[in-house]
Amino acid sequence: MKLGHSVHLAWALLFSVSGVAFSAELYEARVYKNDKGETLNYRLMIPKDYSPSGTEKYPLVLFLHGAGERGDDNAKQLVHGTKEFATDTNREKFPCFVIAPQCPNGKKWSEVDWSSDTHKQSEEDSISLKLTRDVMTSLEKEFRIDTKRLYVTGLSMGGYGTWDLISRTPDVFAAAIPICGGGDETQADRLTKLPIWTFHGDKDTAVKPERSRRMIEAIKKAGGAPKYTEYPNVGHDSWSQTYANPEVIAWLFAQRRP
Numbered sequence: 001m002k003l004g005h006s007v008h009l010a011w012a013l014l015f016s017v018s019g020v021a022f023s024a025e026l027y028e029a030r031v032y033k034n035d036k037g038e039t040l041n042y043r044l045m046i047p048k049d050y051s052p053s054g055t056e057k058y059p060l061v062l063f064l065h066g067a068g069e070r071g072d073d074n075a076k077q078l079v080h081g082t083k084e085f086a087t088d089t090n091r092e093k094f095p096c097f098v099i100a101p102q103c104p105n106g107k108k109w110s111e112v113d114w115s116s117d118t119h120k121q122s123e124e125d126s127i128s129l130k131l132t133r134d135v136m137t138s139l140e141k142e143f144r145i146d147t148k149r150l151y152v153t154g155l156s157m158g159g160y161g162t163w164d165l166i167s168r169t170p171d172v173f174a175a176a177i178p179i180c181g182g183g184d185e186t187q188a189d190r191l192t193k194l195p196i197w198t199f200h201g202d203k204d205t206a207v208k209p210e211r212s213r214r215m216i217e218a219i220k221k222a223g224g225a226p227k228y229t230e231y232p233n234v235g236h237d238s239w240s241q242t243y244a245n246p247e248v249i250a251w252l253f254a255q256r257r258p
Contacts, residue, residue: 026086027100029074032135040131041074041102044139045086047095057146059174059253060097061085062136064154064161070103077102080155084243094253097145099135103128109154109161112182114207118214121184125168129161133169148257153177155239156207163215170194175255177248179239180204182211185218192224195255199242201234 027043047058063085069076077100084090085098103109109129111122125133139145150173154162159181166176167187175195196219200212209230216228231238242248 027078027082027098031074032131032138034131034134038127038131040128040135041072042132042135043074043078043082043098043100043102045082045096045098045100046143047097048091049095050143054144057144058096059094059149059151060099060136060139060145061252062132062150062152062165063098063100064109064132064152064158064165065100065103066154066156066158067108068156070105070107070157072102072104074102080239081153081243084249090249094249096253097139097143099132099139101128101132101135103157109157110164112160112164114157114160117208117210119182119184121164121167121187125164129165133165149174149253149255150257151175151177151252151255153179153252154181155179156181156236159207166191166194166196171257174257175252177242177252178212178215179242180207180209180212180236182207183215185214188215188218188224189222191219191226192222194224196224196226197248197251198226198228199231199238200229201231201236201238203233203235204238206236 027045030042030044031039033039063081065077069079082100107128108126111126112119152162152173159178162176162178163181163183167190170190177197179199198212198216200209202209216226219226
């Protein structure tokens with residue numbers, strides 16, 4: 001099954017000179033390379049008025065894009081979701097670092113069959129997710145990042161990646177917003193203490209809404225209290241109105257690890 005949103009060439013070219021242009025000015029293009037020579041493209045937005053000589057620490061948001069934004073241009077991952085964190089209002093109210101890595105073509109944030117009703121989490125995370133975790137570690141050494149306020153969100157393929165990441169590292173993040181994805185329900189007991197707000201459209205045919213419903217129910221049965229919003233008469237794009245909702249953004253930045 002082809003997951004996510006097809007991007008027609010003409011539309012992509014138009015977006016690259018208009019929509020992505022907003023982000024290119026605020027999101028610095030970077031490439032991470034480990035000692036094995038493995039690389040990962042990513043974009044980084046630094047908090048407004050950040051000073052290397054200052055003392056204040058800032059939260060960090062990890063954004064995981066969908067399947068349609070995979071590639072090697074280090075740009076398409078900015079198509080959805082990232083612009084909301086870069087608005088003047090949000091940069092003023094919620095200054096933060098935002099990391100937007102780009103998963104290469106043919107790779108996934110998590111090794112999941114998107115058409116399955118359920119899946120078992122792989123023993124190890126995907127190479128793309130592992131490199132993303134390494135990027136976060138390197139940035140924590142480079143900048144003043146508040147490690148008690150690390151957040152992760154993702155849509156579609158990135159929604160799966162979000163569930164996968166928090167299941168592996170439940171004590172790292174202060175909150176998570178998985179959108180139209182799915183996780184391994186047997187990992188629910190690891191997520192009971194993590195603030196989670198999940199979103200899905202009830203008419204989604206790319207990723208069944210049951211994937212989110214089952215994760216939420218499993219966490220509740222394990223003793224957690226996740227939030228769940230299911231949009232009526234909405235298909236796969238449940239992310240646009242989610243990231244544009246000031247209540248969602250405010251909820252995210254209000255969370256902090258004890």
